[in-house]
Amino acid sequence: MSAETVTIGEAARRTGVSAKMIRWYEATGLLPPAARSEAGYRHYDEADLHTLRFVRRARDLGFSVEAIAGLLALWRDRARPSAGVKAIAQEQIVDLRRRIAEMEDMARTLERLAESCCGDDRPECPILDDLAAKDRAPAPPRRSPASAALATHAAHQRDKRGR
Amino acid sequence: MSAETVTIGEAARRTGVSAKMIRWYEATGLLPPAARSEAGYRHYDEADLHTLRFVRRARDLGFSVEAIAGLLALWRDRARPSAGVKAIAQEQIVDLRRRIAEMEDMARTLERLAESCCGDDRPECPILDDLAAKDRAPAPPRRSPASAALATHAAHQRDKRGR
DNA sequence: CTTGACCTTACCATGATGGGAAGCCCCATC
DNA sequence: GATGGGGCTTCCCATCATGGTAAGGTCAAG
Numbered sequence: 001m002s003a004e005t006v007t008i009g010e011a012a013r014r015t016g017v018s019a020k021m022i023r024w025y026e027a028t029g030l031l032p033p034a035a036r037s038e039a040g041y042r043h044y045d046e047a048d049l050h051t052l053r054f055v056r057r058a059r060d061l062g063f064s065v066e067a068i069a070g071l072l073a074l075w076r077d078r079a080r081p082s083a084g085v086k087a088i089a090q091e092q093i094v095d096l097r098r099r100i101a102e103m104e105d106m107a108r109t110l111e112r113l114a115e116s117c118c119g120d121d122r123p124e125c126p127i128l129d130d131l132a133a134k135d136r137a138p139a140p141p142r143r144s145p146a147s148a149a150l151a152t153h154a155a156h157q158r159d160k161r162g163r
Numbered sequence: 164m165s166a167e168t169v170t171i172g173e174a175a176r177r178t179g180v181s182a183k184m185i186r187w188y189e190a191t192g193l194l195p196p197a198a199r200s201e202a203g204y205r206h207y208d209e210a211d212l213h214t215l216r217f218v219r220r221a222r223d224l225g226f227s228v229e230a231i232a233g234l235l236a237l238w239r240d241r242a243r244p245s246a247g248v249k250a251i252a253q254e255q256i257v258d259l260r261r262r263i264a265e266m267e268d269m270a271r272t273l274e275r276l277a278e279s280c281c282g283d284d285r286p287e288c289p290i291l292d293d294l295a296a297k298d299r300a301p302a303p304p305r306r307s308p309a310s311a312a313l314a315t316h317a318a319h320q321r322d323k324r325g326r
Numbered sequence: 327c328t329t330g331a332c333c334t335t336a337c338c339a340t341g342a343t344g345g346g347a348a349g350c351c352c353c354a355t356c
Numbered sequence: 357g358a359t360g361g362g363g364c365t366t367c368c369c370a371t372c373a374t375g376g377t378a379a380g381g382t383c384a385a386g
Contacts, residue, residue, distance in 0.1 A: 009363060019364090020344065039351055041364055050295065057294045062269040065342075075291050085290050086282035089273050096270040100263055106225040107259040110252050119249035127248050128238050131220045132213065136179075172332065182333090183375065202382055204333055228373075 005035070005043040015052035022052065030055070030069055063092055168198070168206040178215035185215065193218070193232055226255055 012019040022042075025031045031051065034042040044052070054075065058068045070088055074080045116126040175182040185205075188194045194214065197205040207215070217238065221231045233251055237243045279289040 007364070018343080021342080023366090024342080037351095039364080041351080050297070053297070054294050057296070059342090060269075061273055061294075062266065071291070071294065074288075075295065079286055080288075081284040082280050082286060082288035082290075083282045083284065085288045086277055086280045089277045089280070089290050093270055093273050093277065096266050096273070100266050100270065103225065103259050103263050103266075106223075107256055107263065110224055110256050110259070114249055114252045114256065117245055117249045117252070119246045121244040121246065123242055123245060125237075125243075125245035125248045127245075127252050128234070131217050131224075131234065132238065133220070134213070134216070136216055136220055170333070181374080184373075186335090187373080200333095200382095202333080203335095204382080222373090 005045045006049075008034075008042045008044070011044040011049060011052060015049055016056050017052050025055065025065070028065070030065055030072070061092070062096060063088075067092060168208045169212075171197075171205045171207070174207040174212055174215060178212055179219050180215050188218065188228070191228070193228055193235070224255070225259060226251075230255060 006014070008019045008022055011017075012022060017025075022031070022034075026033060026042075034044060034048065037043055051072070054072070055068055058071055059065075063071065067088055071085065074085050074088075113127045113130055118124075169177070171182045171185055174180075175185060180188075185194070185197075189196060189205075197207060197211065200206055214235070217235070218231055221234055222228075226234065230251055234248065237248050237251075276290045276293055281287075
C-alpha cells in the first residue's frame with residue numbers, strides 16, 4: 001500500500017510542479033501537510049498527485065494561488081453548486097480580458113511609433129519624441145487596490161522564465 | 164535659478180511618478196543622484212521633471228526599468244542612430260504580443276469551459292472536471308530564462324493596484 | 327515656539343518562483 | 357560494512373516594481 005507512494009522529486013517529475021513549489025504550497029496552506037516517512041521525507045500517493053496536477057492545470061490557466069485554494073475547496077466538496085466554480089472562472093476571464101486589453105493598447109501604441117521611425121543611422125526618432133513629449137497627463141488617479149484582480153499574476157512570473 | 168526647483172513630493176505630483184519610486188530609481192542608478200539642499204532635501208528642476216515624465220511614459224508603455232535605462236541613454240545621446248531605439252521598441256512589441264497570445268489562450272480555454280458549465284445549484288461542473296483531468300502532459304519543458312522578456316513586468320504590477 | 331506637513335533613511339511585504347548552503351538519509355557498489 | 361553520490365530536509369536570499377510604516381530631521385505658517 002505504501003509501496004504506491006513516491007518522494008517529492010518523483011512527484012514533481014510526474015505532475016510538472018517543482019519540488020520547491022510543492023513544499024511552498026504546503027507551507028502556505030494551499031495543500032495539507034504531506035505524509036512523512038520516519039526520516040522526515042514527504043511521500044505522495046496517487047490522490048496527492050491528482051491534486052498536484054489539478055493545481056498545475058489551474059496555474060496554467062492563470063489562476064492565482066488564492067483562486068486555486070477556492071477551486072480546490074469546491075473540488076473537494078462533491079455537493080457544491082457548480083455556480084461557485086463558474087463565478088471564479090468568470091472573474092478570472094474578466095481579469096485576463098482587462099489585462100489583455102491594456103497590453104493591446106501598449107502594443108498598438110508602440111507599433112504605431114515604430115512604424116513612424118525609420119530606424120536607420122540618423123538620430124531623428126519619433127519614438128523618443130513621443131516618450132519625451134511634454135503634454136502628458138501627469139498622474140492618472142489610481143483606483144483602490146481591490147482584493148480581486150490578483151489572479152493570473154503567477155502566469156506573468158512564469159512568462160518571464162519560460163521563453 | 165534655484166527658485167525653479169521643487170521638492171520630491173511636488174515632482175511626484177507633477178510627473179505622476181511616486182516619491183517612493185523617484186528615490187528608488189535614483190538608488191538603483193536609473194536616474195543620477197538628485198541635487199540636494201543643505202538639509203539634505205532632494206530638488207528637481209524642469210529638466211529633471213522632463214526626464215521623470217519620460218520614464219513615466221515608458222513605464223506606461225510597459226517597458227521594464229532595464230529597457231528604460233537603455234532608452235534614456237539613447238535619449239541623452241543626441242547623435243544616436245534611431246535604429247537602436249526602434250530595436251528596443253520592437254523587442255518590447257514582440258514580448259507584449261507573446262504574452263497577449265498566452266493570455267488569449269487561457270481566456271479562450273476558460274470561456275469554453277465556462278460556457279459548458281451551467282452554473283446552477285447542481286454539482287456537475289465541466290470546469291472542475293477539466294482541471295482534474297488525468298490525461299495531462301506532466302511537465303512542459305521550460306525554455307532558458309533569457310535576459311530579455313522581463314519588460315512590461317511593471318505594468319502587471321501596476322495592473323494589480325490600479326483597478 | 328508649536329504644530330503639522332513635508333522630507334530623510336531604513337526595513338518589511340507583496341507573489342510565485344528559482345538558487346544555494348548545510349546537513350541528514352538511502353541505496354548500490356566495492 | 358564502509359563509502360560515495362544523489363535525493364531529501366530546512367533556511368535564507370534574489371527577483372521586479374511597488375507600497376507601507378516607523379523614527380527622526382526640517383520648514384513654514386500661526
